[in-house]
Amino acid sequence: MASRPDAVIVGGGIIGLAAAWTLARRGATVTLFERDPVPRGATWAAGGMLVPLGEAPDPGPFLSFGLAGLAAWPDWARTLEEAAERPVDFTRCGKLLVADDAEAAAALRRRFDWQDADGHDVRWLDRAGVERVAPALAPRWAHGLHLPDQARVDPRRTGRALTAAARSAGVELRFGEAVEQILRLDGRVGGVRTAHGATVAAGAVVVAAGAWSGGLSGLPRPLPVRPVRGQMLSLELDAPVVDGLVAGAGAYLIPRRGEDDRPLLVVGASMEEAGFTVATDDPTVDGLRRAAEALVPELREAPEHARWAGLRPGTPDDLPVLGVDPELDGLVYATGHHRNGILLAPVTAEAVAGLVAGEMLSEPWARAFAPTRFHGGR
Ligand SMILES: Cc1cc2nc3c(=O)[nH]c(=O)nc-3n(C[C@H](O)[C@H](O)[C@H](O)COP(=O)(O)OP(=O)(O)OC[C@H]3O[C@@H](n4cnc5c(N)ncnc54)[C@H](O)[C@@H]3O)c2cc1C
Structure with a gap:
């Protein structure tokens, strides 16, 4: 039973x-409920940077989990592309963080x-070094940390590939159907009730509803996952202006291939406590654009392609919620990935498959x- 759970x-x-794709490849029968007919959560809105060294505040559990995520990505991307017969555009492009004043340079x-x-591959750059890595940057960016x-x-592309791969691995995808309630049966998880009133029995239920995870009823205790809005825009380019990821005061830049294969530059992102409102506002997006132009002056000529917003699943300590509920066997949490859910998806999926099969998550993770750490538990 434990090795082949539904x-x-x-x-x-x-x-x-x-998680669904990984479980199905391990032989489990899986049904996935997604509220929207076409998912448009944080994943759709994200930049797609895989940058544990840029994101980790210190050498703690987030860094080691993020490094494991980055290490998993190349093989994961290859396997996913083969299974889905679609590209996900994984690129080992590096990230350059730049500073133009003493305070920002000291932080870098x-x-x-x-x-x-700690032995990570990091390089400290003077102005000449910054120019070698990203010649289009304005001269004021005199200090750089290159990763x-x-x-x-x-x-x-990854979301679409995962949808195709999960479907062909046998996952039943029920898009356009929200789950309303987690059900109990004999002291353990029993399944879910949908917003349409249908009851679906299952041996395990995985909470992966992003910023909305805390709104599910039937959870054993409050789940303090909250929406942290991020606004972004993309610019149309004739040719790429940077090869890798770049971050400076007020903006980061991500090269991307548009749906028509033409080069785009994604510019992000705000961090706002704005409830569940998924909307952009002109002052914020215009501010991002100005910050991007301060990094790369030639972007002043680039036409805007799109602007959008998404809700990151934030937690009180900015760390994911990943584990089995100690009071409701079979209830698995995989949420709260905040700014790094794309990076952490492969390792989270492996962890979820293990947890569903009765394995323990390794320490220190x-x-x-x-899941109980916000309520005095470990
Ligand atoms: C602007 C922005 C930039 C970002 N950039 C990066 C980045 O560069 N790198 C990185 O690693 N991460 C980035 N992130 C973070 C990343 O996008 C998230 O951590 C990740 O997408 C979370 O994935 P998820 O599956 O948990 O949530 P989501 O992608 O939000 O998916 C949750 C899904 O659950 C569905 N749902 C909600 N309630 C229910 C219900 N009751 N029943 C059924 N379905 C439900 C929703 O419709 C949604 O589709 C960024 C996020 C934003 C907003």
């Missing part, structure tokens, strides 16, 4: 789809110092990501 997944973003330098001391092995992927 699982219901709640949510069809990258986390739910990746502190990051360089601890990451260099050459960081990567990117196209999250929308089990403790750091424990």
Whole structure:
């Protein structure tokens, strides 16, 4: 039973789809419920940077989980592309963080110092070095931290590939059907009730509903996942202006291939506490554009392609919620991935498949990501 559980997944973003695909490949029968007919959660909105060294505040559990995520991505992308017969555009493009004043340079330098001391592939650059990595940057960006092995992927292509791969692995995809309630049966999870009133029995239920995860009824205790809005825009280019990811004051830049194969530059992103409203506002997006132009002056000529917003699933300590509920056997949490759910999808999916099969999550992640940690539990 434990090695072949029937699982219901709640949510069809990258986390739910990746978990469903992984479980199905391990032989489980899986049904995935996604509220929207075409998923448009954080995954659709994301930049697709795979940058644990750029995101980790310190050498803690997030960094080790993120590094495991980055290490998993190349093979995962290849397997996914083969299964789905679609590209996901994984690219080992590196990330350059730049500073134009002493305070920002000192912050980058502190990051360089601890990451260099820990043996990561990080390079400290003077102006000439910055110019070599990204010649289009304005001269004021005089200090740089280069992370050459960081990567990117196209999250929308990845979402579509995962949908195709999950379907061909036998996952039953029920898009356009929201789950309303987690059900109990004999002291453990029993399945779900949908918003249409249907009841679906399952041995395991995986909560992967992104920023909306805390709104499910039937959870044993409040789940403090909240929406953290991010606004973005993309610019049309005749030719790429940077090869890799770039971040400076107020904006980051991500090269991307448009649906028509033409080069785009994605510019992100705001971080706002704005409830569940998924909307852009002109002052915020215009501010991102100005910050991008301060990085690369030639972007002033680039026509805008699109602007959009998405809701990151944030948690009080910015760490994911990943583990089995200690009071409701079979209830698995895979949510709260905040700014890094694309990076963390492959390792989260592996972890979920293991948890559903009765395996333990390794330390230090089990403790750091424990679903009960906000309520005094471990
Ligand atoms: C602007 C922006 C930029 C970002 N950039 C990056 C980046 O560069 N790199 C990175 O790693 N991460 C990035 N992220 C974060 C990343 O997008 C998220 O961490 C990740 O997408 C979370 O995936 P998810 O599957 O948990 O959530 P989502 O993608 O939001 O999916 C959750 C799904 O659950 C569905 N749902 C909700 N309630 C229910 C219900 N009751 N029943 C059924 N379905 C339900 C929703 O419709 C949704 O489709 C970014 C996010 C934003 C907003």
